[in-house]
Structure formats: structure tokens, C-alpha cells
Amino acid sequence: xxxxxxxxxxxxxxxxxxxxxxxxxxxxxxxxxxxxxxxxxxxxxxxxxxxxxxxxxxxxxxxxxxxxxxxxxxxxxxxxxxxxxxxxxxxxxxxxxxxxxxxxxxxxxxxxxxxxxxxxxxxxxxxxxxxxxxxxxxxxxxxxxxxxxxxxxxxxxxxxxxxxxxxxxxxxxxxxxxxxxxxxxxxxxx
Numbered sequence: 001x002x003x004x005x006x007x008x009x010x011x012x013x014x015x016x017x018x019x020x021x022x023x024x025x026x027x028x029x030x031x032x033x034x035x036x037x038x039x040x041x042x043x044x045x046x047x048x049x050x051x052x053x054x055x056x057x058x059x060x061x062x063x064x065x066x067x068x069x070x071x072x073x074x075x076x077x078x079x080x081x082x083x084x085x086x087x088x089x090x091x092x093x094x095x096x097x098x099x100x101x102x103x104x105x106x107x108x109x110x111x112x113x114x115x116x117x118x119x120x121x122x123x124x125x126x127x128x129x130x131x132x133x134x135x136x137x138x139x140x141x142x143x144x145x146x147x148x149x150x151x152x153x154x155x156x157x158x159x160x161x162x163x164x165x166x167x168x169x170x171x172x173x174x175x176x177x178x179x180x181x182x183x184x185x186x187x188x189x190x
Contacts, residue, residue: 010177012065013057014141016134016169017155017183018048018126018148019070019095021077024108030118040112047106048126049147049183051081058088067141069094069134071125077103078125094134101125123151130154131169136176144173147183 022045031037046055054066068090072078074097081103085092104124110117129152136144146169149155155166162168170180 010140010142012067012139012141013054013062013143013145014067014069014094014136014139014178015050015054015145015147016069016094016131017050017129017146018104018151019051019068019072019078019081020047020104020106020121020126021045021080022047022106022108024110026110026112028112030109030111030116037109046081046084048104049185050145053145053147054085054090055088058090064142065091065140067091067094067139069131071096071098071101071129073097073101073103073125074099075103077105094139096133098125098128101128121151123153126151127153130157130165131172132165134169134172136173136178139178141178143181144170144178145181145183146170148185149182150184150186 024043026040027037029037046052050068050070054068058066068085072081072095078097082092082095102122102124104126105122107120108117149166157165159165159168162171173180
């Protein structure tokens with residue numbers, strides 16, 4: 001009989017959900033329709049709740065295991081995310097590659113004066129991740145962090161027992177002995 005892990009047996013953080021590359025563009029002004037704005041500079045960075053949380057903890061020198069879960073596309077951005085995780089001591093063993101979808105990215109338009117930002121988001125592979133491939137017994141993590149819930153389309157699918165696939169995923173984590181945390185994002189679409 002398989003024994004459920006206790007909280008004392010577990011150590012570390014498993015963060016699942018959105019793996020995003022932010023492409024930040026510094027612009028002179030946000031244009032009206034059919035108008036032009038100038039781009040002064042462009043940079044690339046990490047985006048998405050699990051990616052940012054794990055990367056920040058790694059950079060702070062976390063002395064506990066860090067694991068990522070989710071989906072990236074089979075493309076340069078997906079390869080970058082996986083390599084960035086490895087380079088920073090984040091175990092990407094639960095990050096799968098979807099050969100039929102792009103890695104998610106966000107174009108972040110930032111006004112040079114004032115710093116106001118507007119986001120254009122491509123959900124990509126993240127939209128297809130429902131966590132069904134995640135085996136909590138293969139993780140030693142003490143905490144499972146899920147985010148950004150409102151940008152994970154397949155997670156919102158119906159589940160007969162729990163209402164949604166996201167609720168079922170959180171219940172599975174808790175049943176495996178993990179504490180859970182959830183991050184949502186504000187967005188204005190249906």
C-alpha cells in the first residue's frame with residue numbers, strides 16, 4: 001500500500017502554470033488606432049507566476065528544491081525557458097514541450113514617461129496545460145503553487161467531482177501532502 005507523504009517528509013516548492021517570455025518595449029506614447037509610436041528599446045525577461053516565483057527564489061539563494069510544471073512550445077522561447085531554469089537551479093522535469101503550440105509570450109508596451117504598461121498576450125502552449133500530466137508523488141515539494149489561473153484555459157475545464165480541472169489539481173496536490181497556493185491575474189476578456 002502506497003503511503004501518503006507527510007508534510008515533514010516534503011521540502012521545497014513545485015510551481016506550475018504559465019511559463020511566459022515577456023518582450024518589453026519602451027515606447028514614446030501609446031498610439032491611438034492607426035497611429036504610430038516609436039520604440040526606443042526592447043528587452044526580454046521571464047513572465048508568468050511559476051517562472052517568476054521560482055526564478056526570484058533561486059536568485060535569493062533558496063536552500064530548498066525548486067521545481068517547475070507546465071508546458072512550453074517546441075521553439076526558441078521554450079528552449080530558452082528550459083535552459084534558464086537549469087542555469088538557475090530550477091528542476092524543469094515537469095515542464096513538457098507541446099510540439100503543436102507556441103511558447104506563451106507577452107508584448108509589454110511601456111510608456112517611457114510615466115511607465116504605464118499595456119500587455120498583448122499570446123496564451124500559446126499554456127492554454128492547453130491542465131496539469132493531468134503532473135505526478136505529485138514524483139515530487140518532494142512541500143508546497144504547490146499554481147498561477148496564473150485565469151490564463152490557463154484547459155485548467156478551467158469542467159471536472160465532475162471538483163467543478164473545474166484546476167480545483168481537481170489543487171485537491172490532488174493536497175491529497176499528496178502538499179500545501180497549496182494560488183495566483184490569479186487580472187484580465188479583461190471572456
